[in-house]
Amino acid sequence: MAATVTNTDRVxxxxxxxxxxxxxxxxxxxxxxxxxxxxxDFRFSPARYRVGVWVAIASIVMLFTALSSAYVVRSASxxxxxxxxxxxxxxxxxxxxVVSSITMEISRRSLKAQNNRGYRLWLTNTLMLGxxxxxxxxxxxxxxxxxxxxxxxxxxxxxxxxxxxxHGLHVLGGILALTYLLLRTxxxxxxxxxxxxxxxxxxxxxVYWHFLDGLWICLFLLLFFWK
Amino acid sequence: xxxxxxDVVHRHEPPKSFIRKYIxxxxxxxxxxxxxxxALSAVIVGMIMSVLMRMNLSWPGTHWPIMGTLFPTGAPGGxxxxxxxxxxVTMHGTMMVFFVLTTAPQGGFGNYILPIQIGAEDMAFxxxxxxxxxxxxxxxxxxxxxxxxxxxxxxxxxxxxxxxxAWAGGSGTVGSIGxxxxxxxxxxxxxxxxxxQGAGVTLWIISIAIFCVGSLLGALNFITTLLNMRxxxxxxxxxxxxxWAWFTTAVLALLSFPVLLAxxxxxxxxxIAGTSFFIxxxxxxxxxxxxxxxxxxxxxWQHLFWFFGHPEVYIAILxxxxxxxxxxxxxxxxxxxGYRAMVFAIFAIGMLGFFVWGHHMFMSGMSPxxxxxxxILTLSIGVxxxxxxxxxxxxxxxxxxxxxxxxLFAIGFVxxxxxxxxxGLVLGQTSLDxxxxxxxxxxxxxxxxxxxxxxxxxxxxxxxxxPKMFGRMMHExxxxxxxxxxxxxVYAIFIPFHAMGMLGMPRRYSNFSxxxxxxxxxxxxxxxTVAAIxxxxxQLLFYFNFFWSMFKGKKASDNPWEATTLEWTTATPPPHDNxxxxxxxxxxxxxxxxxxxxxxxxxxxxxxxxxxVTAGLGETSxxxxxxxxx
Numbered sequence: 001m002a003a004t005v006t007n008t009d010r011v012x013x014x015x016x017x018x019x020x021x022x023x024x025x026x027x028x029x030x031x032x033x034x035x036x037x038x039x040x041d042f043r044f045s046p047a048r049y050r051v052g053v054w055v056a057i058a059s060i061v062m063l064f065t066a067l068s069s070a071y072v073v074r075s076a077s078x079x080x081x082x083x084x085x086x087x088x089x090x091x092x093x094x095x096x097x098v099v100s101s102i103t104m105e106i107s108r109r110s111l112k113a114q115n116n117r118g119y120r121l122w123l124t125n126t127l128m129l130g131x132x133x134x135x136x137x138x139x140x141x142x143x144x145x146x147x148x149x150x151x152x153x154x155x156x157x158x159x160x161x162x163x164x165x166x167h168g169l170h171v172l173g174g175i176l177a178l179t180y181l182l183l184r185t186x187x188x189x190x191x192x193x194x195x196x197x198x199x200x201x202x203x204x205x206x207v208y209w210h211f212l213d214g215l216w217i218c219l220f221l222l223l224f225f226w227k
Numbered sequence: 228x229x230x231x232x233x234d235v236v237h238r239h240e241p242p243k244s245f246i247r248k249y250i251x252x253x254x255x256x257x258x259x260x261x262x263x264x265x266a267l268s269a270v271i272v273g274m275i276m277s278v279l280m281r282m283n284l285s286w287p288g289t290h291w292p293i294m295g296t297l298f299p300t301g302a303p304g305g306x307x308x309x310x311x312x313x314x315x316v317t318m319h320g321t322m323m324v325f326f327v328l329t330t331a332p333q334g335g336f337g338n339y340i341l342p343i344q345i346g347a348e349d350m351a352f353x354x355x356x357x358x359x360x361x362x363x364x365x366x367x368x369x370x371x372x373x374x375x376x377x378x379x380x381x382x383x384x385x386x387x388x389x390x391x392x393a394w395a396g397g398s399g400t401v402g403s404i405g406x407x408x409x410x411x412x413x414x415x416x417x418x419x420x421x422x423x424q425g426a427g428v429t430l431w432i433i434s435i436a437i438f439c440v441g442s443l444l445g446a447l448n449f450i451t452t453l454l455n456m457r458x459x460x461x462x463x464x465x466x467x468x469x470x471w472a473w474f475t476t477a478v479l480a481l482l483s484f485p486v487l488l489a490x491x492x493x494x495x496x497x498x499i500a501g502t503s504f505f506i507x508x509x510x511x512x513x514x515x516x517x518x519x520x521x522x523x524x525x526x527x528w529q530h531l532f533w534f535f536g537h538p539e540v541y542i543a544i545l546x547x548x549x550x551x552x553x554x555x556x557x558x559x560x561x562x563x564x565g566y567r568a569m570v571f572a573i574f575a576i577g578m579l580g581f582f583v584w585g586h587h588m589f590m591s592g593m594s595p596x597x598x599x600x601x602x603i604l605t606l607s608i609g610v611x612x613x614x615x616x617x618x619x620x621x622x623x624x625x626x627x628x629x630x631x632x633x634x635l636f637a638i639g640f641v642x643x644x645x646x647x648x649x650x651g652l653v654l655g656q657t658s659l660d661x662x663x664x665x666x667x668x669x670x671x672x673x674x675x676x677x678x679x680x681x682x683x684x685x686x687x688x689x690x691x692x693x694p695k696m697f698g699r700m701m702h703e704x705x706x707x708x709x710x711x712x713x714x715x716x717v718y719a720i721f722i723p724f725h726a727m728g729m730l731g732m733p734r735r736y737s738n739f740s741x742x743x744x745x746x747x748x749x750x751x752x753x754x755x756t757v758a759a760i761x762x763x764x765x766q767l768l769f770y771f772n773f774f775w776s777m778f779k780g781k782k783a784s785d786n787p788w789e790a791t792t793l794e795w796t797t798a799t800p801p802p803h804d805n806x807x808x809x810x811x812x813x814x815x816x817x818x819x820x821x822x823x824x825x826x827x828x829x830x831x832x833x834x835x836x837x838x839x840v841t842a843g844l845g846e847t848s849x850x851x852x853x854x855x856x857x
Contacts, residue, residue, distance in 0.1 A: 048351045048455040055450045059443050059481045066489035066534070070527055074504060078522030152501030155522060162496065 046200025053204040057211050060170060064215060067166065068222060071159050075227055082154040086224045087143050093136030094220055097171075100129035101213040108206040111199060119202075120185045126209070127178045134171055137164050156223075163219045167212070174212050177205045241803035251361070253353035254803060258360050259339030260696065263689075265360075265367060266331035267770070272371075273322035274763050276315045276401070281756040283307045283315075287738045298378055300399025301422075310422045312737035314400035317423075318374060320407030321431065324539065325438050326367055328681050332546030333480070334360065334445055336688045337473040339696060341449065343794040344467050346458025346811045348804040351451040355444045363441035366434045373402045373430035377423045386426035392417035393498040395425030403427035406735065408536065411505035411528035413512070415497040420512055432495045439488040442480050449477035458793075460813030464570070465832070467792050467817040468563060471570050472549025475577040476542050482581070483538035490531035497523070529591055533584035540677045541580045544644075545573060547684020548615060551640040553817075554687050555622050557790045558634035560828050562818040564621030565614070572611035572618075579608045589660045598657045605655035612648055616641065631788070632706030636687035639714050640680055646718070647675025650725065665735075668728025671721045679717045686710075689773070694787050698800050699780030705772040709765055716762030723751045791829050792817050 075081050107122030141164070144150075144157065151161045181202055242248050252258060282291070288306055295305030302311055342350055350356045375382040376396040383397020400423035405414045409431065418425035453474045457466070493504040501519065505528045508521030556563040563569060585593060585601030619641050628634065650672040653659050663669060686709075693701045730748055732739065739745045739752065786795040793813070797806050811833050819830040 045455060048451055051455050052352060052447060052451045055447050055481065059447065059485050062482050063485035063489055066486040066531060067493075070489065070493060070504065070531065073524060073527050073530075074522075077524040077527070078508070080503075080508075080522040151496070152503075152519075155503065158496070158500075158502040158504070162492070166492075 046196045046203070049200040049204035050207065053207050057208070060211075060215075064163075064166070064219070067159075067163065068219075071163075071222065074155050074159070078155075080154060081156055081227075083227070084144070084149065084156050084160055084224075087140040089136050089140045089143065090220065090224075093133045093140070094216065096129045096133040096136060097213050097216050100126045100133065101210050103129060104206050104209045108202055111202050116185065120182065123178060123182050123185070127175065127182060130171060130175045130178060130209075134168055134175070137168055140164070160223055163223060167216055167219055170215070171212055174205070174209055177201075177208065181205055251357060253349070253357050255338050255342050255350045255353065255356055256696070256801065256805075258356050259335050259337075261360050262330050262334035262338060262363075263336070265364060266327045266335060266685075267773075269322050269326035269330070269367060273319050273327060274766065276319040276322070278760060278763055279307070280312060280315050280319065281759045283312050283737060284739065285753050285756040287740050298399055298401070300380070300397070301378065301401070302399075307737070308399070309737040310398070310400050310404050313404035313406075313735060314377065314402045314423045314427070316735055317404060317406050317409075317431075318370075318402040321370065321402075321435075323678065324407055324543065325435065326363075326370070328543035328678065329438075329442065329480075329539070330363060331685050332543065332550075332681060332688075333449075333473060333476050334363065334442075336550065336685070336692065337449060337476070337546060338445075340692060340794060341470055341473050342452060342456065343797065343801060343805050344470055344792050345453060345456060345461050346793050346806070346813065347452060347456035348806065350448045351455055352448050356448050359441050359444035359448065361441075362437055362444065366437035366441060369430055369434035369437060370402075373427050373434060376426040376430055377402050383426065386430075391499060392419060393425060393429050396427070398422030398425065398427070400427065403431050408529075408532055409494070410532075411494065411497070411525045412507065412510055412517075412523070414528075415494055415505045415523075416510075416512060416517060417498055419515065419517070429495070429498060432491050432498070436488055436491040436495070439484040439491065442484045443488075446477040446480040446484070449473060450481065453477075458811050458813060461793075461832075464567070465813055465816050467549075468552040468566070468569055468573070469546075469549040471573055472545045472552075475573050476545045479538040479542050479545070479577050479580065483535045483542070486531055487535035487539075490528060490535070493531070494528065526588075526591060529588050530584070533587040534581075536587060537584045538577075538580045540673070541577055543677050543681045544684070545577065547640060547681040547687075548573060548644075550684045550688040550691070551619065551637045552615075552622075553792075554633050554637040554691050555619055555641075556818045556820065557691075557788055558629040558631055558637070559622050559626035560629070560820045561622055561626045562816075562820055564618040564624075566816070566818065568614055569618055572614040575611040576608060576615075579604065579611070583608065586655055586660070589657050590664045595657070602655055602657050606652060609648075609652055612644075616645055616648075631690070632701070632703055632710060633687045633691035633788075635707065635710040635714075636683050636690060639710065640683040640687060642714075643675050643683055643717065644680040647672055647677070647680060647721075651676060663728055665733055666728035667724045667732045667734060670734055671724030671728060674724070675717070675721050679721070686713075686769070691788065692794075693773075693776065694783030695794055695799055695801070697777050697780075698783055699776050699778075700783050700787060701776040701780060702772050705768055709769050709772065712765040713762060716758055716765065719758035720755050720762060723755050727751060789827075789829050791815070791819055791831050793832055796831060796833050 103122050104126045107119050107126060110116075110118030110122060141161070144160075149157050151158055181198075184198060184201075241254070242252070247253075249257060252261075279294075282289075290305035291302070291307075292305050294302040294307060298311065301308055301314070307315075338350070338356065342348070372382075376386045377383060377398050378401045380397045383395075386394045386396035395418035398418075402423060403409065403414070404421055404423040405428060409428065413420040413424065414428050416424065417428075453466075453470060493502075496502045497504050497506055497520075503520040503523040505525050506517065506520035506523040507525060510517040510520070552563055552569055583601055583605045585597060586605045589598050589601075623638070650668065654663055654669060654672055690701050690706055693699075727748060730745065732745055732748065739748070783799050785797070785799045788795070793811055794801070796811060813832045814834060814836050815830050815832045817832060819825075819832075821828045822830055
């Protein structure tokens with residue numbers, strides 16, 4: 001376990017441009033670096049996570065916009081559209097992801113309030129709900145497959161499997177991020193910079209998680225209530 | 228070892244091991260060079276393919292024994308088959324557009340130069356940056372695999388063993404025959420659609436999907452870095468135009484590659500999962516009915532592809548525009564004419580690029596009303612393009628120009644951009660496009676304006692930044708010879724293309740000898756082939772100059788061109804963290820040349836305001852008077 005933590009941290013440290021503690025030179029964190037920075041931080045600023053996650057969201061939105069346009073065009077291009085009956089378990093998965101958005105927000109606010117225990121608790125809850133969401137989606141696949149509805153059965157089922165898989169992959173990415181944050185809580189936080197990174201990463205993960213929630217609601221409505 | 232100066236915040240030591248330093252490096256400079264080397268490799272494949280195409284067009288039916296040995300199925304007895312020729316067209320386009328014109332300008336030079344020009348020590352997310360290159364590299368390998376899966380019987384047999392028709396290989400072509408646009412439904416059907424349409428297309432799609440992911444990681448990094456990592460004083464309007472160009476390119480990539488990725492996923496599912504996104508019912512191919520598919524829309528693919536495809540051509544050209552603006556100003560020793568207008572023009576070109584994809588589809592049977600809308604939007608791109616062109620000319624006007632090799636290529640860029648762009652106004656009109664569609668006129672247009680122009684931009688960038696990257700100058704004599712032969716050569720190739728197009732010569736045909744109306748144009752075809760072979764040959768001189776200068780070139784000072792931007796304030800080549808732990812402070816705009824009353828004809832961006840600068844010419848001027856340590 002400990003080994004995993006260190007490795008992940010090293011990768012993430014590298015990913016955000018920080019060096020190891022050794023490379024920080026004599027001055028430690030730059031806030032103490034003497035008049036050079038005037039408080040505006042360009043060497044390390046947690047804002048980069050926030051910017052980065054919004055930029056990533058823009059590109060994911062384009063991916064799903066393209067797929068949704070294909071959905072709309074394809075549904076009108078021939079009369080072979082057989083609407084799926086909404087698998088009931090999708091209500092459950094939708095509930096999971098909506099509630100997980102709330103728990104994620106509570107967890108972020110706990111971190112902001114320096115309540116580490118609350119942060120860890122609600123982060124764990126979010127993670128569980130996220131895993132529950134993926135499980136429920138897989139269960140919906142299984143139900144459909146049992147009824148003999150597969151990817152190639154008809155255009156609506158093709159799009160259903162495609163959308164749930166594409167969204168599910170992004171949720172798995174979110175689950176990885178949450179796992180990382182959770183593992184990170186076990187580390188004795190050291191520097192101010194390390195703490196800033198942690199808060200920045202948690203902020204970014206929250207934005208991303210809310211986005212996944214919203215994205216699923218849109219896809220759910222498009223798939224079963226648009227036509 | 229640790230410097231005690233209060234200016235030194237923290238120095239990052241470079242990694243020690245070879246693998247971390249040169250292979251899986253997190254350093255944007257190493258990654259940039261890796262991208263450039265990738266492009267230098269891919270362009271060789273693309274160039275060889277173009278020469279093979281010219282050989283086939285000029286001397287149809289000739290036996291090339293070596294071709295017969297290499298491709299016993301595709302070129303039986305050494306005579307290239309029509310399908311073989313088509314696969315050359317496809318892979319030439321794919322190699323060049325994706326792995327040369329998208330990698331070198333953005334991933335290569337953008338990666339290396341952008342963080343230094345804005346005063347950052349690295350990209351915002353170095354790990355993603357490394358992933359971006361290696362993902363792209365895997366895409367390249369998969370594309371090469373597509374060549375072998377169809378071209379080589381043994382490799383082809385491995386893929387055929389996978390069973391499905393979408394994986395059948397070994398047709399003797401060098402990949403798919405669908406062209407770089409890979410139009411559905413033929414690209415969605417598998418082997419039944421012809422030689423090269425099995426594993427060749429499947430691997431093509433996978434390669435491009437991987438490439439999309441790599442480009443997205445890169446774009447995410449560029450945007451975040453530029454918004455978040457600019458050094459003190461580097462306001463947006465003090466950024467070099469190169470940074471604006473890379474930023475706009477990143478925005479285009481960020482928003483257009485996901486659409487291609489979506490299209491690629493749908494196409495792949497049609498091929499291997501039995502869905503019908505693009506395959507209509509009742510499709511007959513080679514006399515056989517395609518079973519089990521119905522209701523798909525082939526036009527949908529064209530929309531998805533060109534929604535990406537048009538921004539893609541700007542992804543290729545915008546960095547070249549940025550480099551050209553930068554280099555023209557530097558060697559004209561004048562501020563760039565209309566800096567703000569240049570910024571707005573580049574952004575306008577980028578944004579308009581999202582609303583014109585339909586002009587690639589005038590012949591697809593779209594409503595004439597939407598064709599008119601696309602046409603008007605397309606022609607309106609002429610406005611920002613003209614603003615840029617006139618500003619480049621305004622920069623050169625009345626200047627004491629230093630005709631160095633990078634400057635020659637930058638001027639060459641303006642020339643080919645205008646020559647190729649002007650025919651865009653012809654093709655953008657539906658009535659004229661009906662005639663010119665799918666003729667060599669189109670080929671001439673996009674090769675000049677997007678292929679050759681962006682390559683000229685990259686040549687200019689290479690000669691200009693080589694000293695900073697490798698610490699040595701490239702050889703000027705060889706560079707100038709390279710420029711003049713290339714410059715004359717590309718016009719000798721592509722001006723006749725316009726004439727061929729007007730004669731009605733269609734693209735992608737492997738043999739014109741059978742058409743009565745083209746009998747008289749064989750001389751033109753031959754002339755183009757000779758010009759192409761000469762132009763390709765002279766590129767060997769560029770390669771020689773590139774690698775020879777790396778070791779034997781004249782040692783470069785920190786600022787050999789007497790330029791003003793931040794990359795010239797640091798050591799040559801820059802240390803691992805770019806500014807050796809010093810944080811540069813910017814006081815000036817990027818193009819303050821020949822400022823009246825200034826002691827030299829250029830003011831570095833870091834020179835403090837009102838301080839008499841006494842440093843001698845050719846020496847580094849330091850970081851805002853702090854000097855630098857390396």
